[in-house]
Amino acid sequence: MADLEPLLRDLAPQVLGALVRHYGDFDAAEDAVQEALLAAATQWPADGVPDNPRGWLITVASRARIAAWRKDTARERREETAARLSTAEGPAPRRDDTLTLLLLCCHPALTPASQVALTLRAFGGLTTAEIARALLVPEATVAQRISRAKQQIRAAGARFTLPPPEELPARLAAVLHVLYLIFNEGYTASSGQRLHRVELSAEAIRLARQLHTRLPGAGEVAGLLALMLLTDARRPARTRADGALVPLAEQDRSRWDRAAIAEGVDLVSAALTTTAVGPYQPQAAIAAVHDEAPTAADTDWRQILGLYDALDRVAPGPMVTLNRVVAVAMVHGPPAGLDALAAAAPALEGHHRVAAVRAHLLEMAGDRAGAQAAYEQAARQTLSEPERAYLAARAAQTST
Structure with missing residues (x-):
């Protein structure tokens, strides 16, 4: 199964995209895709990977979706969708819907937190429990975000189609922002015991690679x-x-x-x-x-x-300003950096990195007492245990 996991993770959003485009029901399509992935994980190790694994998964997922539909006792709904379902077991479509799926997950009606959760679930293939562990939030919170996101997409009347050309740049910007957030949280966790959450940063890189391949x-x-x-x-x-x-x-x-x-x-x-x-x-x-x-x-x-x-x-933005302050100090000296930081401080205060940069510049300038106090302030403000330990150690070093 370990050898199949990368293949299944790559194919999952393609299969989900095909079913959502065909049936227009995100929840039911996702359930059907999960059944197909489970069937593949069970059958392929014994029978071998089929010549067209994507087509195999789409066919099996379509059958699962039809079976679920047949259990529906609402005659009116069955009649309304019968025409579409009649072609479900035809040849698997060749088109790749992953870009459309990613744009749907990052629909402007959703909050950034919901966009991140839905992207990791639908496009990244992570379970609700895996997303909760990665983001360090309760599983119920992630489940609620995903459920609300699907409801908001439905309420917004979003269709599973690429947006018109004039809307694509803004929608693509939202997708990139979501991937950027996922990567940053994986590379420098905002809280908790670990500095890195490799599963998040690796997933962001994988999704960015897929997006680059398509664009x-x-x-x-x-x-x-x-x-x-x-x-x-x-x-x-x-x-x-x-x-x-x-x-x-x-x-x-x-x-x-x-x-x-x-x-x-x-x-x-x-x-x-x-x-x-x-x-x-x-x-x-x-x-x-x-x-x-x-x-x-x-x-x-x-x-x-x-x-x-x-x-x-x-x-x-605040972080651009803060990082530029460091560059100013490295080029023009610590006093110039401290002046630039003081000028920008009203828009930056409250974040532990502001105090950390101030401490670093004061240490460069030879103000050990000021640096110690600033390092201690930064250590109190951060929620990351590795960063807190590092900042506390720097504070101790400047006091000796």
Whole structure:
């Protein structure tokens, strides 16, 4: 079964998309697909993978959907759908509905939390329990989000079709944002005992790859995939054996994934030279500058500052401002960074990373007492245990 799992995970959204397009009932289609996947997991190890596994799954899922329909005692509903069901056991359609399915999961009627949960369930193939564990929320909460999302999609009158061309950019932006949220939560968990939730970051990369395959000319899709690859490449060196956080400047760069870095650099280089610039390409370019530096001292901070200036023009935001402050300090010195942080502070206060950056700049400037207090503040504010431990350790080091 372990050998079949990647294949089934890749095929699941294609099969679900085909059934939703054909029947228009998300819940019933999802149940039928789960039956088909279970049948495949049971039969294929013994009988072998069929020549057309996607068609096999669509056929079995369609039969399960018909069987469920036949149990329905509402004569009127049966009569209304009979014409559509009569063709369900024909040849499996060749069209790929995964992009349409992903756009449906990220429908604008849904909240970001619901978009994330529904995407992981329908497109990523994760169970409700797996999503709950990954997001560190109760299983009942995830189930409620998914159920409400389906109801909201139905209430909005959403149809299983690609949106018109004028709506596609906004809908695609929502999809990319959801994948970005999933990756970030996996790479740096916002709370809990673990720094990484690899199952989330790996799933985000997998989905971004599929999206890039379907939209190879979309620069922002390439930029997001590049950003994920270039960031995740550092993960092996980001923690010690005991789980303690290792900051970027102190990481063993020989442990970084060079193949992922090379792929990410190629992707972002092509996107920057051939497509319009959005929020993800500059972030990927910044990650590339970090990853290509042989040592932390070799980092081209002037180039990074220029890229943050470009990012601030196309996608301004609190975290962009905060990261740019660090680049200012590295180029122009800690006092300049502290001045930039003070100017931006009213819009940034409350997040533990603000205090962490202030502590780092104060330590660079030689103000050990101020740095200690700021590190202690940041440690109190974060909900991540690995980050709290790291910040507390930095506070202790500056006090000696």
